[in-house]
Amino acid sequence: MTPETKPPVPPTETPPVWSVIIPMYNEENRIGPSLQAVVDFMDQRSPSYEILVVDDGSTDASVAFVRQRFPHVRLLLNPGNRGKGYSVRAGLLASKGRWRLFSDADLSTPIEEIARFEKELTNGADVVIGSRALPESILEVRQAWWREISGRLFNKLVRLVSGLPFHDTQCGFKAYTAEAAKHIASLQRLEGWAFDVEHLHLARKMGLDVREIPVRWLNSADSRIHFLRDASRMLIDVIRIRLSRYSV
Numbered sequence: 026m027t028p029e030t031k032p033p034v035p036p037t038e039t040p041p042v043w044s045v046i047i048p049m050y051n052e053e054n055r056i057g058p059s060l061q062a063v064v065d066f067m068d069q070r071s072p073s074y075e076i077l078v079v080d081d082g083s084t085d086a087s088v089a090f091v092r093q094r095f096p097h098v099r100l101l102l103n104p105g106n107r108g109k110g111y112s113v114r115a116g117l118l119a120s121k122g123r124w125r126l127f128s129d130a131d132l133s134t135p136i137e138e139i140a141r142f143e144k145e146l147t148n149g150a151d152v153v154i155g156s157r158a159l160p161e162s163i164l165e166v167r168q169a170w171w172r173e174i175s176g177r178l179f180n181k182l183v184r185l186v187s188g189l190p191f192h193d194t195q196c197g198f199k200a201y202t203a204e205a206a207k208h209i210a211s212l213q214r215l216e217g218w219a220f221d222v223e224h225l226h227l228a229r230k231m232g233l234d235v236r237e238i239p240v241r242w243l244n245s246a247d248s249r250i251h252f253l254r255d256a257s258r259m260l261i262d263v264i265r266i267r268l269s270r271y272s273v
Contacts, residue, residue: 040122043123043125045074045077045128046126047076047077049080049081050087053085053087055130055131060095075099077099078098079101079115079116081108109216117201118211122203125202126139128198133242134198139200146200149234152200153238155240155242156191157193159193159238166244179256183259186263187267189226191235192237195218196242213227230271
């Protein structure tokens with residue numbers, strides 16, 4: 026084939042600026058308002074974006090609802106109920122954005138907070154994590170007092186066991202550059218609640234610039250974490266993270 030007859034090279038697809046990843050498990054009662062809030066805000070703010078909903082084996086009508094009401098949203102289906110960590114990893118690896126945010130489906134941290142994260146990423150951060158525990162954090166709807174105290178004690182235990190300096194490792198609003206997202210997610214081993222700690226542990230081992238910033242937060246009454254049931258499992262996973270050897 027001569028140069029004159031070579032087929033044209035297809036144009037390179039421009040990746041979106043933002044990927045917003047939302048793990049979902051039996052969220053038919055609140056995924057609609059949450060997705061609409063994300064769409065409305067991102068339509069106004071970002072020149073290009075994508076939304077990925079990662080379903081973790083829902084047994085309700087969540088998947089059918091998203092397909093019907095939000096056909097432009099990318100829907101990923103886990104092979105059964107694998108855990109929030111599995112869902113976030115799948116979303117981070119499948120997304121295409123220059124910056125990649127995962128957010129809890131209840132939007133306890135409002136999507137508008139993404140503006141603060143974009144500023145930090147633009148200024149050189151590799152990973153930005155939302156924090157409910159900094160002096161500047163705004164807790165507009167607080168947890169019950171006993172859950173709040175339990176959460177603070179748990180965060181102190183996590184810091185002690187993990188060696189991480191962050192005040193709040195579990196806030197469900199974290200952003201990554203594409204490179205950081207791919208590198209961290211590819212090495213992630215945990216599929217449950219403690220994956221946040223593993224991400225931060227890996228980021229620090231890689232020498233990445235991790236920044237913890239205050240966010241607005243509104244407690245959701247439908248929390249999926251049960252302190253007495255899940256705290257011991259999470260602490261065991263944190264110990265495993267600290268003792269594991271990762272080739273970064």
